[in-house]
Each structure stands twice: as C-alpha cells, then as structure tokens.
Amino acid sequence: MxxxxxxxxxxxxxxxxxxxxxxxxxxxxxxxxxxxxxxxxxxxxPWHVREACFYALERGFTSYTSNYGLPELRKALAQYLQDFDLAYDPMTELVVTVGGSEAIDLALRTLVCPGDEVLIPEPAYVSYNPCARLAGAEPVAVPTHAQDQFRLNIEQLRAHITPRTKVLILCYPNNPTGAIMEIEDLRSVAKVAIEHDLFVISDEIYAELTYGKKHVSIASIPGMKERTILISGMSKAFAMTGWRIGYAAAPAELLSAMVKIHQYTILCAPIMGQMAALEALQNGRxxxxxxxxxxxxxxxxxxxxxxxxxxxxxxxxxxxxxxxxxxxxxxxxxxxxxxxxxxxxxxxxxxxxxxxxxxxxxxxxxxxxxxxxxxxxxxxxxxxxxxx
Incomplete structure (x- = not known):
C-alpha cells in the first residue's frame, strides 16, 4: 500500500x-x-495605525468587505500610486489581497497555462519559482551579476526567451540584492516585453525603500500598463508585515480575472487590517x-x-x-x-x-x-x- x-x-x-x-x-x-x-x-x-484598528473594532467593523476591498482604501491606494506616475481606477483596477504573496499567486494563476514559461531574474525572492510551478508553468532563471549591480541584462533576457515564454517577473528594488532598475533600464525591458508580447508581474513591495533615486515602475512606461500586473503592499514601507495587507493593480480585464480566483479562495482581506492600511496611507508618510x-x-x-x-x-x-x-x-x-x-x-x-x-x-x-x-x-x- x-x-x-x-x-x-x-x-x-x-x-x-x-x-x-x-x-x-x-x-x-x-x-x-x-x-x-x-x-x-x-x-x-506606528501607534496611530494600530489605534485605527482598535477604533475599527470598537465601532463594530468585523464583517466581510467587497472582494475587491474597501472602496475608500482602494481610492487611497490609487491616489498613493500617483506619486509613482501611475493612474489606476480604484473601482476596477485595484484589488486588496492578503499580503503581496497572495497577489503574486493570483497573478501567476491568472496568466499562465501548463507548459508556459515564466522568466525569473535571479537571485530572486524564494516564492516566485514554486508559485510558477504550482500554477503549472515552467520557471526559467535569468541570471544577474554583481558586475552589473544585479540589474537585469537585456542580452541575457533575450537569450532566455522562447516561443513558450509568457511572463516576466520583475522585483526591483530587489530582494535579496538591493538592486534597482532605473528608467533607461526599464525602457529596454519594456521594448523586449512588447516585442515578444510578454506579460510582466512587477513586484514593487520595496518601492518606497530607495536611497538617492526615486523608484520607477515599469507600468508607467508607455505601452506597459496594459501588460503589467503591479504587486505591492503595506508590509515593508509601513512596518505592517503581520497585518497581511497587499494589493494588485492591473487593467480591469486582467484584474477581474484575478478576482475570480480571489473570491473563491480568500473572499477578502480582513476588514480591520484594511482600516489600518487606510490610516497608514492617509497619515503615515x-x-x-x-x-x-x-x-x-x-x-x-x-x-x-x-x-x-x-x-x-x-x-x-x-x-x-x-x-x-x-x-x-x-x-x-x-x-x-x-x-x-x-x-x-x-x-x-x-x-x-x-x-x-x-x-x-x-x-x-x-x-x-x-x-x-x-x-x-x-x-x-x-x-x-x-x-x-
């Protein structure tokens, strides 16, 4: 047996x-x-964020929210993303998730079919490879190197693209290297993504943690918003790891497909955490x-x-x-x-x-x-x- x-x-x-x-x-x-x-x-x-959670509980905020998340939180997120030259409709292009990790899983399961290849610049956050496999795809490592400051090299990227390549995962600022990609780097990546009709999952959980240079999102480059799922959350910049509040931003057609999975597996992120996240966005700068x-x-x-x-x-x-x-x-x-x-x-x-x-x-x-x-x-x- x-x-x-x-x-x-x-x-x-x-x-x-x-x-x-x-x-x-x-x-x-x-x-x-x-x-x-x-x-x-x-x-x-921060105390004012924790206090917002306590106050939400005192007022009886213990119910489900919309699958997409609290409307006021999505509006605050849309306004916040404008700081990075990004424009998203809070009602149709933003969903609140249980941490950025859920958003990564949703994005991959929405985009890939069995046999599709997902390009992952490495060194990379440890969950990308297994999440791609769980979605039925084949992860393909694209090495980055210290002599390039661990930035994604375009020649290396091109060398790993095949007819089965469907998705490129970007994580900049990067875990584990601390590398960033500047606007010219991202324009080159965008050109390749458009040329080969690739989707991009852009994990920008460390966007606020840059030193001397402002973060640039690949979704802000012309032609890229329609093929990019932006992933982020409250964990790193707002010291809210245990609250598990993340989000995804994408064109409405892509996002509604992600919400189909989200509504059957998670339903919604906890309302108390969403209320705390709203306070952090409004008063936590x-x-x-x-x-x-x-x-x-x-x-x-x-x-x-x-x-x-x-x-x-x-x-x-x-x-x-x-x-x-x-x-x-x-x-x-x-x-x-x-x-x-x-x-x-x-x-x-x-x-x-x-x-x-x-x-x-x-x-x-x-x-x-x-x-x-x-x-x-x-x-x-x-x-x-x-x-x-």
Whole structure:
C-alpha cells in the first residue's frame, strides 16, 4: 500500500522546502544569536495605525468587505500610486489581497497555462519559482551579476526567451540584492516585453525603500500598463508585515480575472487590517520617511563594514539587504552561513537559496538596530579571520 505522501500531488511533492526556513530553525535553537536574516522591518507598526484598528473594532467593523476591498482604501491606494506616475481606477483596477504573496499567486494563476514559461531574474525572492510551478508553468532563471549591480541584462533576457515564454517577473528594488532598475533600464525591458508580447508581474513591495533615486515602475512606461500586473503592499514601507495587507493593480480585464480566483479562495482581506492600511496611507508618510532615513544609515554602516572585513559588496540602492560576495573565503554560501551561525552566532541567508546566481553570496538584512549591526560585523570579522 502506498504512503499518504506518495498519493499527494507530484507538483507539491517535488517542491523543496524554503531554504531560508532551515537557518531560522537552527538560529531558534541557539542563544545569543544576532539575526541578519529576517526580511521584515524591526519597527513596530506606528501607534496611530494600530489605534485605527482598535477604533475599527470598537465601532463594530468585523464583517466581510467587497472582494475587491474597501472602496475608500482602494481610492487611497490609487491616489498613493500617483506619486509613482501611475493612474489606476480604484473601482476596477485595484484589488486588496492578503499580503503581496497572495497577489503574486493570483497573478501567476491568472496568466499562465501548463507548459508556459515564466522568466525569473535571479537571485530572486524564494516564492516566485514554486508559485510558477504550482500554477503549472515552467520557471526559467535569468541570471544577474554583481558586475552589473544585479540589474537585469537585456542580452541575457533575450537569450532566455522562447516561443513558450509568457511572463516576466520583475522585483526591483530587489530582494535579496538591493538592486534597482532605473528608467533607461526599464525602457529596454519594456521594448523586449512588447516585442515578444510578454506579460510582466512587477513586484514593487520595496518601492518606497530607495536611497538617492526615486523608484520607477515599469507600468508607467508607455505601452506597459496594459501588460503589467503591479504587486505591492503595506508590509515593508509601513512596518505592517503581520497585518497581511497587499494589493494588485492591473487593467480591469486582467484584474477581474484575478478576482475570480480571489473570491473563491480568500473572499477578502480582513476588514480591520484594511482600516489600518487606510490610516497608514492617509497619515503615515512622516513615519515612513523616518524609517527610510534609519535604513539608509544602517545601509552605509553594513556595506562599509563588510568591505572593511574584506568581503566585496555592491552598494544596494533599495530594499534593506546587503548581498556580499564571500567567494574569497573558499566556502560555499551554505558553508559560510552555517559556519557563521554555529561558530559566531550570526544568522544570515545563503545566497544559493535565491537561485544558482546567488551562489557565492549571502544576504544580510539591515532591518535591525545599529548596535546589533556593529556586533554582527565584529562576529563576521572574527569568523572570516578564522578561515584565513
């Protein structure tokens, strides 16, 4: 008799567990670990946002909302997106989701058919590949490189397009590298997308976290809004990870198809979280800007510190991750991360969990205090010196 596991969907059976999770589990078993691994703000959601949730509960806001989300929240999102030169109809071109993660899943399941190929620039956020597989598509890695500041190279992009290619996933500012794409980079990508009739899923969850350069959305480039699904949410810029409020913006025809899946699987995002998100959008700009200033200070500290240790590190211009090159140590990403954790109690994420292009690198989140970053750098220095 076959085991229960053997009777599961082969797609699910063949999905590997998250490589990030293993290191978190190891770290949780140890004391005095400094974590540079967590991909979330270390700030608590601002009080006025939490208070808006309490007030919503006091007033009895505990019901379902429209599948699309609260109309007033969608209007606030549409107004907010105007800061990035984007114009969306709040009633037909915006849906509130349970985090950006649900929006990514909805977008892929809406766009792809079995056998379609999805291009994923790597190193990449760990969920894109498995979500593409769960939707029946074949993920295709497009490597990016440190010498290009981990920007998507157009020649590499063209080289990976086949007659089966249907979707390109973009994540800029990038997790895990901190790379950004500027307007000229995106114009080149847009030209290729239009030429090959590709859809683009643009994950812009870190759009607000840029340093010195304003974020540009590929959806703002002429000819791209009609073929782009923009994904974002409240998690990173507004320190609202646990609230699970994301959103997708797309042409009405695409969005209504996504909502078909959303209404049968989720129905709607929690109303209390939506009310809190509305408060954050309307009155949270100052707190958001203060958080970005703190991240910028930490960014310079960790990058300079890693370089002084002897680890080459490109300058991240977005998100809150440094992605240093550890190949000079002679260790693989896994060996470096595990050794650093076991010997010196600093948790980082090995770059290979973000795809083959990430091998030889580690991801260090600087969404932690300056004091913790100083201590972590001292421990990393001791570990590197012990290798040499």
């Amino acid at each position: 076959s085991s229960l596991y053997d009777r599961l969907s082969p797609v699910v059976r063949n999905l590997p567990p998250s490589g990030i999770r293993r290191f978190f589990d190891l770290a949780n078993e140890m004391e005095d670990v400094i974590s540079l691994g967590v991909g979330e703000p270390d700030f608590v959601t 100052q707190a958001k800007e203060q958080m970005v200033e703190h991240y910028d200070q930490r960014r310079r500290l960790i990058v300079n510190g890693l370089r002084e240790i002897g680890l080459s590190c490109h300058e991240p211009q977005g998100a809150f991750y440094a992605f240093p090159d550890i190949r000079s140590t002679g260790l693989t990403s896994e060996q470096f991360a595990e050794g650093l954790l076991r010997q010196n109690k600093v948790a980082v994420v090995p770059g290979n969990v973000f795809g083959e292009a990430g091998e030889g690198f580690i991801r260090c989140s600087y969404a932690t205090s300056v004091e913790q970053i100083h201590r972590a750098l001292e421990r990393i220095d001791r570990f590197v010196q012990s290798i040499h």
